[in-house]
Amino acid sequence: MAKKYDPCMHTAEHILNQTMDRLFACGRCFSAHVNPDKAKCDYHFGRDLTEAEAREVEARVNAVIAADLPVAAETMDRFEAQSRFSLERLPGEAAAELAAIRVIRIGDYDACPCIGEHATRTRALGTFRLTTHSHADGVLRLRFKLSKPA
Template sequence: MAKSYVPHMHTAEHILNGTMVSMFGCDRCYSAHINTKKSKCDYTFDRPLTDLEAVALQSAVNDQLKRNLDVQEEILPIEEAQKRFNLSRLPSDDITTIRIVHIGDYDSCPCIGEHVSNTSEIGEFIINSYDYEDGRLRIRFKCKPAE
């Protein structure tokens, strides 16, 4: 069965990942489960997130969403993409081009998913909960629709 994408939540995941990388210097999530009402991302992390950090993370994601960033795609030759992006999760070695999704000037990464056209379509990003266990930080979130 094909993977189902929820464009506004999937695009919010990109912003969350970019924010985690910029705030904490960690890698993008290694596992994500994206649904219409709630989603989760798992990160390799060395400690629990503090309540103050969670508030700051949520605020930083919302700051980017409020910038009304355009979401665009670009097709790059694999050789060029390898110089700029982590391609370790690619399913095959025989790929010659790859799709890169750009969210304004904030985040860019390889992706096959569906996205909104602009971050103004996402609404408010809300962290529902987070926990830490054995090197895995899990962040659960939802997006309250824009009014």
């Protein structure tokens, strides 16, 4: 795993994606750059978010974190996984060759195929801040940070 990888930041990406899809039916981000101190996620989206929407997204992500949901991995037959999830964002070899797909569940809030490392419970993420949002060429870019619990 890369040195600059932060399981809490990456777990926040999962929660943000589920939250965006629930609120706007936009699907999960198609591109993400997640560093230990900050992250950006890009969505196919027709417009920018309003400030009220941005604060709503932030509040919902923080509610999931505060609920302290367990984060668990399960393996699923690839055919079942294909019928339930997009496998597009898995690395090529994982998507094309593996008989079993690893699915990460965050309580009953989110489930997503992923090979990354994650926090074990959501409360470890601390406080989620949606720092900026911008829109260009059909792409909504959200940036976020976490304030870890003391």
